[in-house]
Amino acid sequence: AQKVTQAQTEISVVEKEDVTLDCVYETRDTTYYLFWYKQPPSGELVFLIRRNSFDEQNEISGRYSWNFQKSTSSFNFTITASQVVDSAVYFCALSETSGGSNYKLTFGKGTLLTVNP
């Protein structure tokens, strides 16, 4: 069964600090997809990234970067020089491709990030 663990329930940092959000997943599939979503206080989930299991290259988008390591089943998310606007709940999610379940996103419980001025 697929599972996503975000061990950090809450993180609090001061503006301009770097912060890493951890995500560990479990799956038996060899082909799967990993996602990160941001949920600001307004409630709407905002898509940040999708990564397939065959692409282990790290990705950088502005102040955001993602580190995917299959060897440790982790897909960590780093925000560099954090800003108050980064304050949100961040969800990691997994989608398998076998057994007809490729429609399904399994979410972690989320990490509440608070960036203080």
Place this chain on the structure above:
Amino acid sequence: DGGITQSPKYLFRKEGQNVTLSCEQNLNHDAMYWYRQDPGQGLRLIYYSQIVNDFQKGDIAEGYSVSREKKESFPLTVTSAQKNPTAFYLCASSVSLGSSYNEQFFGPGTRLTVL
């Protein structure tokens, strides 16, 4: 502007009443989904629909019902059979079923409170 709209934003219901949450999308997406979010929890899938007039149960469908009469609309009814309906409900859509290769876009959510 393309997107997903959900209404109402806040909804209060008395115990024993059915209530319907609206979800509309103008993204021309085939697939639509309903999720439930409880405090400190991730999202759990209630129902999903691949095409018009077709929908499937997700992980926690008991006490809920849906319809998909139009491509743009996927309303969710929370029935009196749902034992603990107070939660935040999120609707999502994707180009097609198979979120493994196309991301789901989410609406702003409806917060349902049972009094």
